[in-house]
Amino acid sequence: MEKTKNRWLIALAAVGIHISIGSVYAWSVFTNPLIEEYGWSLSSVSLTFSIAILFLGLSAAFMGHFVEKYGPRKSGMVAASFFGVGMVGSGLAATLESLWFLYFTYGVLAGIGLGIGYITPVSTLVKWFPDRRGLATGLAIMGFGFAAMIASPVMANLIDSVSIPATFFILGATYFVIMMASAVYLEKPPEGYMKEFSQDKKKTPDLSQLTANEAVKTRRFWYLWVMLFINVTCGIAILSVASPMAQEIAGLSAAAAATMVGLMGFFNGAGRIAWASISDYIGRPNVYTTFFIIQVVAFFALPGITHAILFQVVVFLIITCYGGGFSSIPAYIGDLFGTKQLGAIHGYILTAWAAAGLAGPILASWIREVTTSYALTLSIFGTMFVVALIVSLIIRIDIKQLKQAQGSTASAQKLSS
Secondary structure (H helix, E strand, O other): OOOOOOHHHHHHHHHHHHHHHHHHHHOHHHHHHHHHHHOOOHHHHHHHHHHHHHHHHHHHHHOHHHHHHHHHHHHHHHHHHHHHHHHHHHHHHHHHOOHHHHHHHHHHHHHHHHHHHHHHHHHHHHHHOOOOHHHHHHHHHHHHHHHHHHHHHHHHHHHHHHOHHHHHHHHHHHHHHHHHHHHHHOOOOOOOHHHHHHHHOOOOOOOOOOOHHHHOOOHHHHHHHHHHHHHHHHHHHHHHHHHHHHHHHOOOOHHHHHHHHHHHHHHHHHHHHHHHHHHHHHOHHHHHHHHHHHHHHHHHHHHHOOOHHHHHHHHHHHHHHHHHHHHHHHHHHHHHHOOOOHHHHHHHHOHHHHHHHHHHHHHHHHHHHHHOOHHHHHHHHHHHHHHHHHHHHHHHHHHHHHHHHHHHHHHHHHHHO
16 A cells, blocks of 8 residues: 655645746846846846746646646646756857747746646645645745745846746756756655544635536625735735835835835745635635735825835735735635646636736836826725725625535435435
8 A cells, every 4th residue: 555645745846846937936036137137128038927827827727727637746847847948048049149938938837837736736736735735835825936936046046147048048957956856755645644634623615616607607606716916916016116216205215115025025925824824713804804904904005105114014015915815715615616627627716817917016016107106006996995895705605605505415315314
């Protein structure tokens, strides 16, 4: 009889994949060196990152069924191959001084690796941790949030010491090895694994067991989509304008604002593990409602906060909610739709991230240019969070109906037996 793998090592393998692909958030480290070395424009270089995030969302949506069909090990290997080849190819693009080839290698190939690599460990961990879904998914997605803090100084040192192309080559090879080693250890839990926990640990049963195609036809799927879209749109918008906004509203110096932006990376990662863990105790619906209450108050209050430290505390709180939204959604999906095709459903939900990644920064910049003030920008986002709060309450009606139906079915089964 084959020995069951250690689920905490499965979680560690998941972190290995996420901490590798999360380095995409350190792309800005390459921006100035690429501009100075090859004479490319800021917008042209920044487009590389946008393409990568776009393909992250697209591949997560379209490859979710692949993950469910072939399992986490093969999916992880595919992710490692795309991401590794994309990074090494980016080194070749830099050597050839070809911007279009960089779009293809880093944007398209590495972007596909990002999407598959993002959903593969998460859908696996939800199945290994039926008793601590939030904690498990929070651990992996925390790795994605913290990755930029680890990768940024490494990238900067490599660029200075060995050149831009060599940096891509070294990173590509390193991430390929880490991701491939992590993928080899990943696998689905054995049949009946969840029953072992239901005997000695209280576990709330899933409200349904739906396929991805069945899930997208339900209202609750689209409620989740809207909540994630609003949370990510406003969070990304704050991330994109944090430094100038802090200088304008709270009077921070450029250096102090830069330090604040660096610390936001920490709170982004910390929020992912903290909120996801909290959701195991108070429930996913309560966590999302809490996110939106906090952010309604915070966004409407920020324009009037001129005290530098208080301003930063509120921004950090917003960013924990931004990170927590990512880490709590897989467990929420498991609660509402079951684990039958969680990877595929998660992939569909992540199209909200792709859409928000395009909408957030554009919206924040456009409103700022039109109004010449961040006050109206923040008020508009605060209003969006009012909508999200309402949706987080409406979804409870569906959850209540599902629980009633589940209770009726259980009662009928007891009577018939």
